[in-house]
Amino acid sequence: MSGRELLRLIAAQVFLHATMAGMRLATPLLALQQGYSAAAVGLLIALFALTQVFLALPAGRFADRHGLRRPMAFSVIAASLGAGLVVLLPYFPIMCLAALLTGGATGATVIALQRHVGRAAENPTQLKRVFSWLAIAPAAANFVGPFVAGLLIDHAGRMPADLLSFRITFAIMALMPVLCWLLVRGARELERTPPVPGAVPTRAWDLLREPMFRRLLFVNWLQSSSWDVHAFVLPILGHERGLGASVIGSILGAFAIAAAAIRVVLPLLAARASERSVILCSTIVTAAVFCIYPLLDSAWTMGLCSVVLGFALGAVQPMVMSMLHQITPHTRHGEALGLRLMTINASSVAMPMLFGAAGAVIGIAGVFWIVGGVVALGSQAVWSLKVRRSA
Structure with a gap:
């Protein structure tokens, strides 16, 4: 895998992961402003990880069957849809749905990219190098998402933290996955490995x-x-x-x-x-x-x-x-x-x-x-x- 292609995939993960990270800051603040309790906010934040619990193994099997671009396309659609819905309907139940969609999209993206990058590595030395760089993407996204969301909430509206500023924030979060797709759509698909006939299935537990x-x-x-x-x-x-x-x-x-x-x-x-x-x-x-x-x-x-x-x-x-x-x-x-x-x-x-x-x-x-x-x-x-x- 070339350094340029790896950098493009890292940037793609940053943009999609930043959507979830920004939503994870903005939606609790809006919920608190609307008078919801700490327990309700805790439930909201928990939903960002809920779909990842159930999607981890199915997403891995889907990536094995379809490679990189198709899982990424579904992830981009889910993340943009989740953030976009809150632009139109900034209510607590819709924020919960957005948390499920953006969280699930992020988990599926991580699995698809890790699988693709690992299979693209040509030797153990390159494998260590690409995974070291790929591990930086979530940390970078966790800076970009909250930082951009915080600035928009305070400065994008008529006054700090008004409803308009939150709507603008969610709109920008909905556009970030589109940038992810523009970066990943030209990635080279790898040859798929057929399953071994007669292989005995294993249990992770x-x-x-x-x-x-x-x-x-x-x-x-x-x-x-x-x-x-x-x-x-x-x-x-x-x-x-x-x-x-x-x-x-x-x-x-x-x-x-x-x-x-x-x-x-x-x-x-x-x-x-x-x-x-x-x-x-x-x-x-x-x-x-x-x-x-x-x-x-x-x-x-x-x-x-x-x-x-x-x-x-x-x-x-x-x-x-x-x-x-x-x-x-x-x-x-x-x-x-x-x-x-x-x-x-x-x-x-x-x-x-x-x-x-x-x-x-x-x-x-x-x-x-x-x-x-x-x-x-x-x-x-x-x-x-x-x-x-x-x-």
């Missing part, structure tokens, strides 16, 4: 019988939940502190930049440290940041915490992927990755609803402290992780 895989999945769930809870509770905390939408979007954007930056320099760090030590350090830092966050009042200090948390959580996924490939059989890496994706997305559905309800009872500060305590306790599981070469 059998992997859970392996203790080290269960432990790694639990550790990855802790880090992923921390990421999701931060994305959910930060807009509410900022709203309580009187921060504007552009400021909240910038704080979330700083988190995304830090998560992307650490992945660029991570190969240098990984040469001097094991996967377990990197994940353990990240776990400790994450727990500390969640305990400090509710004590802060200024946007600058919250932004600093966001950057530190971005560095910590951004370093985890490459380490988890490295360990996962070493502790699972080579012939079952795809199943292991699919099970990991389903687990993370299921967590993304449950955690915002759980902590949204908790926030309504104990307050947002209590949510931060509970998450920090759970992550700190999870460091024991990180310490017991061991890597062995799979057969």
Whole structure:
């Protein structure tokens, strides 16, 4: 795969993923403005991941049958339709539908692009390189989406955060997937591999019988939940502190930049440290940041915490992927990755609803402290992780 084609695919993922990231900032703020509770906002944010839970395996099979462009076309249609509906009907049920559509489109896009890029790599060295660059796309999108949405909400209308500014924001979010399609439509389709006749089907759930895989999945769930809870509770905390939408979007954007930056320099760090030590350090830092966050009042200090948390959580996924490939059989890496994706997305559905309800009872500060305590306790599981070469 040429560098130019890879860059085009990365940009395509950024545009479509940014639609979901921007909607995930704009729709909760509009819901809060309309008087909905933290629990309702938690439900709304959870819906962005709900379709990804059920679409992960079907989307992978669809991509196996049809390649890259057809799954991407359906994803673009779903994402644009979801954001466009809220332009016309900015009501809470329509925002929930938009969350389902844009979330599902993003999950299907990730699977289609990862499959295409992995099959296009010509050797193991190129495989590592292309996946390292592709991993930066979600972090870049998580900056672009909230940052653009926050600026539009504050400055695109007649006054900050009026209904017109939200409609303009949703319209721009609906146009981003179109740019994705313009970038991906000329991509070279790869030759499809026919299924092996008489092959015995495998069950991904059998992997859970392996203790080290269960432990790694639990550790990855802790880090992923921390990421999701931060994305959910930060807009509410900022709203309580009187921060504007552009400021909240910038704080979330700083988190995304830090998560992307650490992945660029991570190969240098990984040469001097094991996967377990990197994940353990990240776990400790994450727990500390969640305990400090509710004590802060200024946007600058919250932004600093966001950057530190971005560095910590951004370093985890490459380490988890490295360990996962070493502790699972080579012939079952795809199943292991699919099970990991389903687990993370299921967590993304449950955690915002759980902590949204908790926030309504104990307050947002209590949510931060509970998450920090759970992550700190999870460091024991990180310490017991061991890597062995799979057969």
